[in-house]
Amino acid sequence: MTYEAVIGLEVHVQIKTASKMFTRVAAGYGHEPNTLTDPVVLALPGALPVMNKAALDAIIKAGLLLGCEIAPVCKWDRKNYFYPDSPKNYQISQYDQPICLGGSVEIELPGAARNIMGEHKRIPLTRIHLEEDVGKLNHGATDSLVDYNRAGTPLMEVVSDPALASADEAYAYLTSLRATMIYGGISDCDMEKGQLRCDANISVRPVGTTKLGTKVELKNLNSISFVRDGIAHEIKRQLGVIERGGTIVQETRDYDGMTGTSQSLRTKEEAHDYRYFPDPDLMPVKVDAAWKERLRAECPELPFDKQRRFMADYQLPYTLTSALVWDSALSAYFEETVKIAGAAKAQAAGNWIVNDLQRELSAAGRSLADARVRPGHVAALVQLIDSGAVLTNAAKEIFVEMFATGDEPAAIAERRGLKAAPTDAGELEQWCRDAIAASPKALTEFKAGKDSAINAFKGPVMKAAKGKANPKLVDETLRRLLAAM
Numbered sequence: 001m002t003y004e005a006v007i008g009l010e011v012h013v014q015i016k017t018a019s020k021m022f023t024r025v026a027a028g029y030g031h032e033p034n035t036l037t038d039p040v041v042l043a044l045p046g047a048l049p050v051m052n053k054a055a056l057d058a059i060i061k062a063g064l065l066l067g068c069e070i071a072p073v074c075k076w077d078r079k080n081y082f083y084p085d086s087p088k089n090y091q092i093s094q095y096d097q098p099i100c101l102g103g104s105v106e107i108e109l110p111g112a113a114r115n116i117m118g119e120h121k122r123i124p125l126t127r128i129h130l131e132e133d134v135g136k137l138n139h140g141a142t143d144s145l146v147d148y149n150r151a152g153t154p155l156m157e158v159v160s161d162p163a164l165a166s167a168d169e170a171y172a173y174l175t176s177l178r179a180t181m182i183y184g185g186i187s188d189c190d191m192e193k194g195q196l197r198c199d200a201n202i203s204v205r206p207v208g209t210t211k212l213g214t215k216v217e218l219k220n221l222n223s224i225s226f227v228r229d230g231i232a233h234e235i236k237r238q239l240g241v242i243e244r245g246g247t248i249v250q251e252t253r254d255y256d257g258m259t260g261t262s263q264s265l266r267t268k269e270e271a272h273d274y275r276y277f278p279d280p281d282l283m284p285v286k287v288d289a290a291w292k293e294r295l296r297a298e299c300p301e302l303p304f305d306k307q308r309r310f311m312a313d314y315q316l317p318y319t320l321t322s323a324l325v326w327d328s329a330l331s332a333y334f335e336e337t338v339k340i341a342g343a344a345k346a347q348a349a350g351n352w353i354v355n356d357l358q359r360e361l362s363a364a365g366r367s368l369a370d371a372r373v374r375p376g377h378v379a380a381l382v383q384l385i386d387s388g389a390v391l392t393n394a395a396k397e398i399f400v401e402m403f404a405t406g407d408e409p410a411a412i413a414e415r416r417g418l419k420a421a422p423t424d425a426g427e428l429e430q431w432c433r434d435a436i437a438a439s440p441k442a443l444t445e446f447k448a449g450k451d452s453a454i455n456a457f458k459g460p461v462m463k464a465a466k467g468k469a470n471p472k473l474v475d476e477t478l479r480r481l482l483a484a485m
């Protein structure tokens with residue numbers, strides 16, 4: 001019997017807000033332990049939660065970006081459990097009335113080659129709800145210390161349907177979801193800081209059947225690559241168990257990305273173990289049309305939509321769009337350049353940005369925001385090349401200097417003597433006549449209608465001009481002379 005894998009992901013995304021979910025104390029990372037706390041975070045007697053509007057805005061925006069239905073009314077529930085990371089002994093979460101329902105994440109699977117677009121799919125979401133993050137336990141050799149700085153940070157849980165079929169699809173899903181959250185300004189999704197965390201639920205079933213198999217939940221997958229590796233490993237493990245005649249038990253396993261192994265943590269608790277009940281301290285939240293529309297207006301175009309637009313409007317090749325659209329600042333920079341240089345120059349502009357600008361930025365350890373080269377500079381350089389005033393090799397040099405100084409490309413070309421030589425018209429004409437005379441075969445071909453035969457004359461002309469002739473002028477002069485022959 002052949003088996004297929006079924007995967008559902010639970011992704012926790014910390015929302016980037018100034019303060020915590022139910023109190024005004026600051027949210028943040030990397031502070032002295034237990035400095036971002038107050039009576040609400042520490043659950044001191046009498047402390048009461050007050051909702052953070054910015055966090056609600058962010059989750060509604062996330063829902064709109066992913067095409068979810070925003071529930072007109074949602075409520076808060078207590079998820080009860082005892083563990084030192086939660087001083088209240090419960091977590092405020094949303095159980096049966098989450099704020100976002102349905103929706104999907106668009107993914108792209110790997111293409112046949114790097115420069116070929118892969119298949120696109122939409123992975124349906126079950127829900128997105130809002131909850132508060134818990135504290136952090138730091139385990140020492142003989143004791144464990146608890147830090148409540150993270151406790152109470154607004155946290156979204158994005159739950160997918162069991163609809164992913166492979167480790168690669170899970171990888172593509174996380175890449176796309178992460179980009180969407182960053183684009184929307186909802187989270188920075190830095191996995192090293194725990195801003196995005198993923199649990200993977202995995203089961204297998206015989207191909208052709210629809211009933212879901214028993215799932216195993218993988219935890220502690222702390223990079224997107226580890227999620228992919230962990231899932232691939234777990235699918236293999238489950239198939240191995242079945243092959244040996246065993247059965248899969250529902251459990252939570254810990255995957256160690258460094259060693260590529262997993263071990264059982266616990267057999268999985270059921271929802272009733274948490275004794276969910278509505279939080280009596282918090283009112284349900286009503287989201288009306290005006291609230292939704294205000295946030296809809298703030299929703300940016302998503303990377304895949306942008307990529308389709310770049311390919312259609314600017315005729316850009318897939319590879320170039322892939323290098324641009326996943327970084328919203330970079331694609332904004334590109335579009336500003338195109339606005340100045342013109343859509344016909346989009347590909348040239350894109351190449352300068354993706355290759356030369358990015359190379360110089362990473363060599364200098366700088367970010368795009370503080371690059372001295374602005375879109376106007378790139379557009380000006382593209383225009384100088386197009387007009388024939390500078391040649392490509394010179395332009396490369398100009399770019400490097402432009403990056404270092406922020407000077408205009410024309411000024412750099414002037415002072416560094418990098419302009420294509422302002423060839424004397426009579427001299428250029430003579431070079432062209434000599435080149436035509438030296439190649440009677442190409443002349444015959446050109447006269448017979450083979451336009452590309454003109455290229456045979458250009459090399460000798462450029463050689464005579466020591467590489468500094470304006471190629472556009474060379475082309476024009478040759479054509480003028482040829483037409484008269």
Ligand SMILES: Nc1ncnc2c1ncn2[C@@H]1O[C@H](COP(=O)(O)OP(=O)(O)OP(=O)(O)O)[C@@H](O)[C@H]1O
Nearest residue numbers: 006007008009010160161162201202203212213215
């Ligand atoms: N048989 C299955 N095989 C693979 N994935 C499954 C299966 N059943 C459920 N899933 C996936 O498991 C996830 C369940 O997440 P959900 O948050 O609803 O429940 P939970 O994991 O029990 O709760 P908790 O948030 O307390 O961990 C979903 O992403 C769902 O698609």
Ligand SMILES: [Mg+2]
Nearest residue numbers: 010157159199
């Ligand atoms: Mg869950």
Ligand SMILES: [Mg+2]
Nearest residue numbers: 010199201217
């Ligand atoms: Mg879970």
